Amino acid sequence: MSEQDPAEEYAAALADTLRGPARAKARMVEEVRDGFADTVTAHTHAGLPYEHAVRRAVHEFGTADEVAPACQRELTIAQTRRTARAAALTVPFLAGCWLLIRTSGLDHGWPLRLLAVHVAGVAVTAGLLAAATLVTTGPVARRLPPPSRLPLTVAWTGTTAAVAMALAALALVTASALAGEWPLMVLSGGFAAASHAVVAAASRACRECARLPA
């Protein structure tokens, strides 16, 4: 049985503990793995036996468990920004829903008027949250570090937006079906499924990241 490359083993142990956007996580793990491999190579070139060089590299790097919190902190921010961007993408969807409600020609009784207000409220909240998150975790964070609870706040706000979006679309679909507006119903259903899936998945991943030690 061939022995696994220590750099690959180290990277695998690190990857097992980390959560976050796939591309960001892959980049993080790849950079750490390459750095670890370079460290081992430097020590062997300096004359240390291979086994000793590996032990020395682990000592200098820290174990995967010791390094993981610092990596997770950055991945959690990356996931928070991703969730905020997903929430921002729902704004056009929600604006579309709001327009459909306004222009559908359906009976604009109080349930639909209430729905329109609700949808507009969620759209404004999602847009503001996304903008605030992207600003506070970008270059502005050099002078004003983001609050530690931001990832969890974004995660739960995204979850709420996803649920609200699904309910709004369901109500719109029901109203369209009752009025025999099939094109509107199909459009609303498509919008709802796509947007809900994107925002709900990003929010779930953000909740996972926010729960990990960082």
Place this chain on the structure above:
Amino acid sequence: MRADAVRGHLDGLLLAVLEPGPLHGYAIIAAVQHRSGGALELRTGTIYPTLQRMERLGLLRSSWDAVGERRRRRYELTDAGRRALADERTAWQEFTAAIGSVLNPAT
């Protein structure tokens, strides 16, 4: 010097070793250790997330670079990074002057 003591100055150290030109991760670590004569005890695995954080903050930019058969992420200072380094140097000089004047008062 222990890793805990270095942590608060890590951004400044990384900016300083990148000032002459772009380097990849391991070369950055080696440059810090070389300049300090090995006196700074760094938990080097945490350098990589630190570099990515500094890139997110706009202090560094990075690109993939072929090194032999493998590729490496190469980091370089941005204009904001150069300004931040100047600020770090000023803050450090003020700090050491203040501490020095307490530890070694003029007689």
